[in-house]
Amino acid sequence: MTPVLEVTDLVKHFRVRSGLGDSTAVVRAVDGVSLRIDRGEVLGLVGESGSGKSTVAKCIMRLIEPTSGTVRLNGTDITGLSRRQFRALRREVHMVFQDPYSSLNPRMTCGQIAEEPLRHHRIGRRVARSERVGDLFEKVGLNPQMRARYPHELSGGQRQRVGLARALAVEPSLLIADEPISALDVSVQASIVNLLLELQQDMGFSCLFVAHDLAAVEFVSDRIAVMYLGKIVETTDRQRLFAEPRMPYTQALLSAVPVPDPVEQRQRERILLPGEMPSPINPPSGCSFRTRCPIAEPQCAEAEPLLAEVDGDAHLAACHLIGPAGEAPKIRSTVERAPPP
Amino acid sequence: MTATGQAADTASTTQTRLQVDDLSVRFHTDDGDICAVDGLSFDLGAREVLALVGESGCGKSVTATAILGLLPDAAEMTSGRIVLDGTDLAGLSRSQLRALRGSKIGMVFQEPMTSLNPVFTVGRQIGEVLTRHLGHRKRQAREVAVELLDRVGIPAPRQRISEYPHQLSGGMRQRVMIAMAIACNPSVLIADEPTTALDVTIQAGILDIMRSLRSDLGTSIILITHDLGVVADIADRVVIMYAGRKIEQAPVEQLFSQPQHPYTMGLLGAVPRPGMAAMMHGADRRLAEIPGRVPVMTAPASDCSFHPRCPRAADRCRSLRPELEGRGHDHRVACFYPGEEGGAQ
Numbered sequence: 059m060t061p062v063l064e065v066t067d068l069v070k071h072f073r074v075r076s077g078l079g080d081s082t083a084v085v086r087a088v089d090g091v092s093l094r095i096d097r098g099e100v101l102g103l104v105g106e107s108g109s110g111k112s113t114v115a116k117c118i119m120r121l122i123e124p125t126s127g128t129v130r131l132n133g134t135d136i137t138g139l140s141r142r143q144f145r146a147l148r149r150e151v152h153m154v155f156q157d158p159y160s161s162l163n164p165r166m167t168c169g170q171i172a173e174e175p176l177r178h179h180r181i182g183r184r185v186a187r188s189e190r191v192g193d194l195f196e197k198v199g200l201n202p203q204m205r206a207r208y209p210h211e212l213s214g215g216q217r218q219r220v221g222l223a224r225a226l227a228v229e230p231s232l233l234i235a236d237e238p239i240s241a242l243d244v245s246v247q248a249s250i251v252n253l254l255l256e257l258q259q260d261m262g263f264s265c266l267f268v269a270h271d272l273a274a275v276e277f278v279s280d281r282i283a284v285m286y287l288g289k290i291v292e293t294t295d296r297q298r299l300f301a302e303p304r305m306p307y308t309q310a311l312l313s314a315v316p317v318p319d320p321v322e323q324r325q326r327e328r329i330l331l332p333g334e335m336p337s338p339i340n341p342p343s344g345c346s347f348r349t350r351c352p353i354a355e356p357q358c359a360e361a362e363p364l365l366a367e368v369d370g371d372a373h374l375a376a377c378h379l380i381g382p383a384g385e386a387p388k389i390r391s392t393v394e395r396a397p398p399p
Numbered sequence: 400m401t402a403t404g405q406a407a408d409t410a411s412t413t414q415t416r417l418q419v420d421d422l423s424v425r426f427h428t429d430d431g432d433i434c435a436v437d438g439l440s441f442d443l444g445a446r447e448v449l450a451l452v453g454e455s456g457c458g459k460s461v462t463a464t465a466i467l468g469l470l471p472d473a474a475e476m477t478s479g480r481i482v483l484d485g486t487d488l489a490g491l492s493r494s495q496l497r498a499l500r501g502s503k504i505g506m507v508f509q510e511p512m513t514s515l516n517p518v519f520t521v522g523r524q525i526g527e528v529l530t531r532h533l534g535h536r537k538r539q540a541r542e543v544a545v546e547l548l549d550r551v552g553i554p555a556p557r558q559r560i561s562e563y564p565h566q567l568s569g570g571m572r573q574r575v576m577i578a579m580a581i582a583c584n585p586s587v588l589i590a591d592e593p594t595t596a597l598d599v600t601i602q603a604g605i606l607d608i609m610r611s612l613r614s615d616l617g618t619s620i621i622l623i624t625h626d627l628g629v630v631a632d633i634a635d636r637v638v639i640m641y642a643g644r645k646i647e648q649a650p651v652e653q654l655f656s657q658p659q660h661p662y663t664m665g666l667l668g669a670v671p672r673p674g675m676a677a678m679m680h681g682a683d684r685r686l687a688e689i690p691g692r693v694p695v696m697t698a699p700a701s702d703c704s705f706h707p708r709c710p711r712a713a714d715r716c717r718s719l720r721p722e723l724e725g726r727g728h729d730h731r732v733a734c735f736y737p738g739e740e741g742g743a744q
Contacts, residue, residue: 106598107569213692243454243693244625248669248686255684270598273628277671277686297677314599316606316628318670320651323631330607331600333554334568 060133062231062264063095063118063151068127070113074339086338087113088124089288092365095232100258100265102279102296104272104311108335109285111268115236118266119153120144132231149179152225156237158217162209169195169205172223179228194223197260199253215246219253226257233258236268251278272315276300284308287346288338290365294373304368304375304386307347329389345378352389353379414445416619417466417587422479423699424461424470434696435461435474437643443587446613448620450634450651452627452666456693458643459623463589466621467506468496484586502532505580505618507573509592514576515564521548521575522560528582547578551608570601577608584616591623606633627670631655636729639663642696642704645723649730657739659732661709665689703734711736 070088075081088110095101105111117124120136128135131150139147152175155161162171169191176187195202198219209217218238225233235254239247255278258265269275275282276296283293284307292305303309310329317323331350336342342349348358355378363376368384379387424436436458443449451459464470466481468488481488483503488496500506508514516524525547526540535543541560548556551574564572573593580588590609594602610633612618624630630637630651637654639647639662647660658664668687676684691708703721706712715735723731726738 106600215692244627244666245454245669245689246692249688249690251671252685252688256682259682272599273671273673276673277676277684300673310600314603315673316603316626316632317673318627318631318655318667319672320631320634320655323628328603330603334570334601 059097061094061096061130062099062132063093063266064128064130064133065091065093065114065118066128066130067092068114068117068129069125070110070117070122071125083339086288086341088117089338089341090127091285091288091290093283093290093293095264095266097231097264098258098262099281100267100279102275102282103266103268103285104270104275104282105285106270106311106335108287108338110288110338111270111285112236114285115153115234115266115268118232119151119234149175149228150230151232151234152228152230153234153236154218154221154225154238157241158214158221159209159241161221162217164209166208167205168200168207168209168212168220171209171220172205172227175224175227181228190227191223194227197226197257198223199249213246214242215250218242218246218250222250222253222257226261226263229261229263231263233263233265234268235265237270238267239274240269240271247274254278272312284311287335287341289346289376290374291347291377292375293365294369294375298369298373302369302373302386304373304380304384305347305377306351306353306379306387306389308375309386309389310350310352345376353387355379415442416445416447416484417443417621418480418482419462419466420480420482422462422465422481423477424458424465424474424479425477426474428473431697434643434699436465437696437699438478439640439643439645441638441645441648443619443621445586445619446617448609448613448622448633448635450630450637451621451623451640452625452630452637453640454625454666454693456642456695457640459640460591462640463506463591463621463623466589467500467504469500498532501528501580501585502583503585503587505583505585505588507576507580507588507590507593509595512564512569512572515572517564520561520563521567525560525575525579525582528579532583543582544578547582548575550581551575551578552604553578570597570604573597573601573605574608577605577612581612581616581618585618587619587621588612589621589623592625593622594629595624595626602629609633627667639666642694642700644700644704644733646705646734647730647732648723650728653727653730657727657730659726659730659737660705660734661711661736662689662705665708 068088068091072085072087073082074085091114103111116122118129129137131147136147172194173187173191192202200219239250267278279296281295282299283290286307292308303312310331313328333350336349344359344361345363348354357378363378365374365376368375368380420440422436422439426433426435453459465476522541522544525544529535529540529543545556545560548559553559553574594605634651637651638645641662647663658667689708694704700720702718703716706716721733721735723733726732
């Protein structure tokens with residue numbers, strides 16, 4: 059079956075002015091990313107700030123043009139298409155943004171906002187569209203009376219629901235959710251996560267869930283891809299990623315997320331990473347993680363590790379130190395923990 | 400809170416560093432008054448990490464600014480006593496308060512970029528704290544600043560000291576903020592969402608620094624956060640706030656294992672835990688929700704402010720305000736139907 063989304067060797071380099079004068083530098087925001095999402099599947103894309111995860115999302119939306127690589131939506135490469143040609147495919151992919159305050163037009167009512175994609179794609183007559191918006195509001199858990207309200211009258215959670223109604227108005231086959239809950243309060247996050255899962259099961263769309271919150275990503279995703287410095291360094295299904303992370307960065311990332319349970323949290327082994335993610339202007343040679351990796355060896359500086367199978371094609375990781383049978387490299391916990399109180 | 404309640408609080412810690420008693424803060428706005436904090440009391444023991452937890456609008460940051468004497472003009476402290484190491488802050492003049500901030504109380508804010516001055520080097524900003532409060536000379540201040548940067552884990556501190564804030568990453572800036580805050584070895588550090596803007600691998604390092612401040616320097620810390628993972632990692636005791644009031648307080652392990660207030664239980668159920676999704680299938684894969692939203696309090700509560708969102712709300716909750724009552728050792732909750740079984744004591 060054709061995957062809903064197939065991204066191959068996606069590269070996005072930005073040219074920036076550096077320092078004084080006319081010298082320019084290249085920011086390698088996305089540097090050879092490949093991923094696929096099957097019908098009805100939720101792929102979580104995680105990474106820390108600057109890893110390039112939002113740039114991947116924007117390239118898929120064609121909000122920015124990739125430098126090279128292909129993005130296939132239901133089998134059609136959309137990277138080479140003109141605006142006019144893309145317009146027909148535009149229906150297939152919609153996006154929910156991080157900030158529900160700046161992503162809704164303050165001069166339109168919430169009803170108009172949710173209706174806009176229908177108008178844009180010339181779907182239905184006015185009455186039918188209005189009915190559809192009413193249905194959508196009900197679906198996303200908003201009182202239909204909210205249609206006459208303006209975004210500023212709504213809470214953050216309600217606004218994010220309006221954003222979801224707009225994104226799902228034309229029944230896209232792919233929803234891109236870029237940090238959809240990170241600007242919300244804990245209890246509101248839970249309700250948006252529940253709503254997203256409910257709608258996804260109900261309507262059957264595929265979803266690229268971009269977030270830095272690993273716990274939320276684990277909760278919603280079927281498969282997860284971990285990004286570091288413009289590249290995917292590990293990808294597999296949810297259970298396997300959390301149970302048997304292979305790449306040292308994934309191991310460190312998982313160990314750094316505090317678990318909301320004091321007894322367990324204070325007994326966990328943690329891997330503390332030195333330093334910070336290097337600049338994508340001047341990435342390290344070889345493995346881009348080697349500058350922070352607690353177990354890096356000389357070979358890691360020489361060649362770039364490729365994303366390779368560690369457990370059939372269901373689990374890929376990019377690390378020279380993974381054993382011949384796919385064993386994860388051992389990292390001893392680098393932090394001594396105080397005993398629980 | 401009542402005087403007896405206060406005594407019970409104090410008894411649990413051997414040495415009280417900071418005592419907040421019946422703090423109320425009101426904001427005067429064009430649309431009328433807002434009660435941001437209402438009758439809040441707590442104390443902070445020596446070497447203790449106390450977490451103030453709640454969602455936005457619950458009054459936790461206002462509490463911090465009130466303790467620091469930095470409330471904006473529109474806000475008024477209508478009641479309350481704040482005692483730091485035996486000194487009642489209400490009796491102090493503005494300049495005395497200023498001398499206290501930075502020397503006896505340090506503070507760290509969420510956004511390190513806006514809290515650092517962009518036109519001065521890191522060394523000069525840390526140095527200023529030292530010259531102002533400790534009377535260090537310039538050269539001496541510089542040496543101490545290097546030591547401080549080293550202590551908060553900034554590599555190559557001698558070079559870093561002549562850099563400007565924009566040259567540092569978010570995590571490094573937050574370390575600089577902490578270095579400034581601890582420059583005079585304050586007895587109390589107030590950290591308002593210190594890791595919220597940072598990545599998790601950076602957050603882990605910042606939390607480690609706070610832990611070492613407590614163990615090496617004996618600093619007491621008030622940690623304001625909404626992240627229950629961070630609370631589980633570092634807090635000794637937890638105060639849960641809702642709509643400006645303290646609704647539950649307990650030692651950290653007890654709060655997570657036996658939450659008593661329905662709001663606390665709701666918060667704990669709303670965050671996904673590792674492995675949780677794997678055990679839930681299809682339509683069962685759901686997080687616990689708390690319907691509704693935090694109310695804006697225009698007057699002090701005369702009922703339970705949580706009742707419109709509470710699954711247990713009864714007539715009593717709608718007409719009477721529950722006061723804090725003990726539920727086991729050092730565990731206090733303001734609810735008529737607390738605990739798992741709803742208060743069958």
